[in-house]
Amino acid sequence: MRPDYDPLDDPPWAMQLVVRAEKADPPGHGAVCEAAATAVVALLTDPRAADPGGEWREAVREWESRRIRKVARRARGVRWPEAQALPGVTVEHAGAQVRAFPPGPVSDVPPELAKLQVAGLDLAGAEEPGPPTEPPYAALALNPDVTITTGKAAAQCGHAAQLLLRQGGRRDVAAWVGAGAPVHLVGNVPWRRCVQQATVAVRDGGFTEVPPGTMTAVAWIVRR
Known part of the structure; x- marks a missing residue:
C-alpha cells in the first residue's frame, strides 16, 4: 500500500x-482568482447543492x-460554450469568466472538460480589480513567498472561499453570501498581517x- 494512501480519498474527487482565457483578450490574474472564489461559493450555495433533495x-x-480538491482548466474558442452547456455556475467579474462544476470522481470528468488543458494557465497581473465599493466582502491573500501559476492560485482562492463559507461566523457569512459573495485579492498588505487577521x-x-502542507492562501470577511 502506498504511504500516502487515504481510504477516504479512494477514488479521489475534485x-x-x-x-x-482567449488569446486575444485574456483576463488578469487577480480577476480570475476572485471570479474563481466567488464561483465556488455560488455553486455551494446554489439550491441545487444546498437544499435538501438538490x-x-x-x-x-x-x-x-x-x-477537497479543485482542478482549474482553461478554455478558449468553441471550448468555452461547450463547457457552458454543462451543469454548473458561471461568474463574470472584472473581465474574467470562471465556471464551477459539481464535484465528481477525477476518473469520471465529462469529456468536454477532460480535454481542456490543466497546466500552464499563467496570466499577467496588470489592471487588477480594486476592492468592492463597500463591505461585506471576503478578503483573500496569497502567500507571496510561494510561486504558483494562475490556475493553481485560482484553485487556492476557491478553496479559501469554501473554508470561509463553511467555517466563518454565521452572521458574517450570511451577510457576505447575501451580498453575492464578492471577494478581493489583497496585494498591498504584508503577508504576516494577513495571516494574523485571517479566519x-x-x-x-x-x-x-508546491510541497504538501504549504500555506498558500488565507481569507477573512471584511464587515460593514
Whole structure:
C-alpha cells in the first residue's frame, strides 16, 4: 500500500473550474482568482447543492467528506460554450469568466472538460480589480513567498472561499453570501498581517506545484 494512501480519498474527487482565457483578450490574474472564489461559493450555495433533495447536494457532500480538491482548466474558442452547456455556475467579474462544476470522481470528468488543458494557465497581473465599493466582502491573500501559476492560485482562492463559507461566523457569512459573495485579492498588505487577521488558512495537499502542507492562501470577511 502506498504511504500516502487515504481510504477516504479512494477514488479521489475534485471540483472542476474552467477559466475562459482567449488569446486575444485574456483576463488578469487577480480577476480570475476572485471570479474563481466567488464561483465556488455560488455553486455551494446554489439550491441545487444546498437544499435538501438538490440534484448536486449528494455530490457535494461526498466530495467534502474526502480530500477537497479543485482542478482549474482553461478554455478558449468553441471550448468555452461547450463547457457552458454543462451543469454548473458561471461568474463574470472584472473581465474574467470562471465556471464551477459539481464535484465528481477525477476518473469520471465529462469529456468536454477532460480535454481542456490543466497546466500552464499563467496570466499577467496588470489592471487588477480594486476592492468592492463597500463591505461585506471576503478578503483573500496569497502567500507571496510561494510561486504558483494562475490556475493553481485560482484553485487556492476557491478553496479559501469554501473554508470561509463553511467555517466563518454565521452572521458574517450570511451577510457576505447575501451580498453575492464578492471577494478581493489583497496585494498591498504584508503577508504576516494577513495571516494574523485571517479566519481560515489553506494548507495545500501537495498534489501539484508546491510541497504538501504549504500555506498558500488565507481569507477573512471584511464587515460593514
